[in-house]
Every structure is written in C-alpha cells, then in structure tokens.
Amino acid sequence: MQVGLYSPRSALLEQQRTAIEEFNQAACLDLTLHCFDNYRELSQGITNLPLDILFYDTEESRELESQLMRVFQTLPNCRLVLLSDSERHAVFGYAVRAAGYLTLPLDNEDFLSALILLLRERLQAKEQFLPVKVNGVWSQLNMRHITYLESSGHSLIFHMNSGQSIRAAAGFRDYQNLLDLNTDFLRCHKSYVVNLRYVKSWEMDGFTLTDGSVVNISRPYWQTARSVYACYMTQSRDDPLLERPRPFQTGGREARR
Numbered sequence: 026m027q028v029g030l031y032s033p034r035s036a037l038l039e040q041q042r043t044a045i046e047e048f049n050q051a052a053c054l055d056l057t058l059h060c061f062d063n064y065r066e067l068s069q070g071i072t073n074l075p076l077d078i079l080f081y082d083t084e085e086s087r088e089l090e091s092q093l094m095r096v097f098q099t100l101p102n103c104r105l106v107l108l109s110d111s112e113r114h115a116v117f118g119y120a121v122r123a124a125g126y127l128t129l130p131l132d133n134e135d136f137l138s139a140l141i142l143l144l145r146e147r148l149q150a151k152e153q154f155l156p157v158k159v160n161g162v163w164s165q166l167n168m169r170h171i172t173y174l175e176s177s178g179h180s181l182i183f184h185m186n187s188g189q190s191i192r193a194a195a196g197f198r199d200y201q202n203l204l205d206l207n208t209d210f211l212r213c214h215k216s217y218v219v220n221l222r223y224v225k226s227w228e229m230d231g232f233t234l235t236d237g238s239v240v241n242i243s244r245p246y247w248q249t250a251r252s253v254y255a256c257y258m259t260q261s262r263d264d265p266l267l268e269r270p271r272p273f274q275t276g277g278r279e280a281r282r
Contacts, residue, residue, distance in 0.1 A: 093105075
C-alpha cells in the first residue's frame with residue numbers, strides 16, 4: 026500500500042511520518058511511505074508513484090484548487106485527506122470529493138483513525154486492481170478483467186476481456202508481487218502471464234482462451250504450467266459466468282494420460 030504525505034511545514038510532515046512509521050511497525054503492515062515538502066516535488070513524484078492514499082496539507086495557497094485538480098487528474102483513484110487550520114477548507118474538501126478532512130493542530134489519534142479507515146476500505150475490497158500508467162495518468166485495471174499479459178520490448182500489454190489492449194511502459198518485475206498474490210495468474214512463458222479464469226482448453230504448447238486467443242507455453246515453463254493448471258481446475262470457482270474448462274482438454278480431445 027502506497028501512502029503519500031505532503032506538507033511544506035516540516036514539523037507537521039515529521040509528525041505524520043513518525044506516527045505512520047510507528048503504527049506500521051506495531052501493526053506489522055507493509056506500507057510504503059512517500060514524503061513531499063513542496064508542491065513541485067509532489068507533482069513530479071506522483072507521475073511515477075501510484076499512491077493509494079495522500080494526506081495533503083492545504084496551507085494557504087492561491088493555487089490550491091488548480092493544484093488539487095492536477096493531483097486528481099494524475100491519481101484519479103487515490104483517496105485524498107485534506108489537513109488544514111482553516112475550516113473553510115472543509116467545504117472545499119467536499120467540493121473536490123476528498124475522502125476526509127482533519128483540522129490542525131493535528132491530533133495523532135484522529136490522524137491514525139483516518140488512515141486505518143482508508144486502509145480497511147482498500148484491504149476489504151473484493152476485487153484486486155493493478156496500477157497502470159497510461160499517457161502519464163495512473164489508472165487501476167481490474168485484475169478479474171485481464172485475460173493475459175504480454176511482454177513486448179520495454180512494454181507490457183494488458184489484454185482485457187472487453188477486447189481492449191492497453192500498453193504501458195513496464196515489465197513483469199513491476200507487478201510480480203501483485204501477480205504472485207493472485208492465484209488466477211500463471212507465468213507460462215518469458216513473454217506471457219495468463220489468467221486461468223479465461224482458459225478454455227490447453228495443448229502442449231499453449232492455452233486457448235474463451236475468446237479464441239492462444240497464449241503460448243514455452244518448454245521451461247511447461248511442467249509448472251501443467252501442475253498449476255491441474256491444481257487450479259480441481260478447486261471450486263466463485264464465478265458462475267465463466268465456462269470452466271475440463272482438465273487437460275486439448276482441442277476437443279481428451280489428452281492421453
């Protein structure tokens with residue numbers, strides 16, 4: 026979980042940083058914290074950071090509205106909490122759809138309560154999302170809707186069940202941890218990761234998906250792919266809308282054992 030802190034007030038920034046680090050250690054969470062002490066640094070940082078939560082100090086700024094709009098445009102799925110010593114910003118926070126508002130001086134208990142509420146909201150989400158940067162804007166791809174991922178040069182192509190293909194400047198290493206946590210995804214080739222939910226049949230050299238696409242299986246991955254696919258098919262699935270393939274079905278014929 027990526028958490029950002031923005032404040033030009035060094036004391037406030039340090040207070041937040043210390044509170045989150047102590048909480049993170051005590052709760053044994055895996056939070057990654059990013060601190061910004063000026064807007065230019067924040068603006069540059071978020072172009073490369075898919076923040077989940079951002080605490081934003083609204084210290085008097087003539088360009089507050091335009092600055093926040095730029096943040097929202099770059100991080101449309103980020104949950105924003107405003108910090109201010111001016112009550113008029115509470116109404117402003119509502120106008121920009123902020124997830125929360127905290128008054129200053131900051132109370133650590135209120136601060137951590139706001140953080141915990143947003144963390145719980147993220148962690149309890151039934152669906153998982155991959156942060157993907159396309160044309161300079163971070164968006165969230167629903168992993169359930171990805172049929173397979175393809176590595177091409179210095180890019181990853183996300184093939185969606187809608188037929189859309191989304192290209193992003195990234196590699197498998199950028200998503201390895203998230204893919205490993207989702208048992209629907211299987212690396213079957215140096216250039217392919219397939220979503221097993223969409224496998225209709227398989228042959229020795231590839232998976233055939235429900236839309237007719239074929240995802241290759243390379244020799245180094247064959248044994249692992251065979252074992253993982255067999256285990257996957259013996260588990261009960263929770264999506265009745267997808268047709269479950271029969272284990273080791275190959276082009277309409279039962280594979281020889």
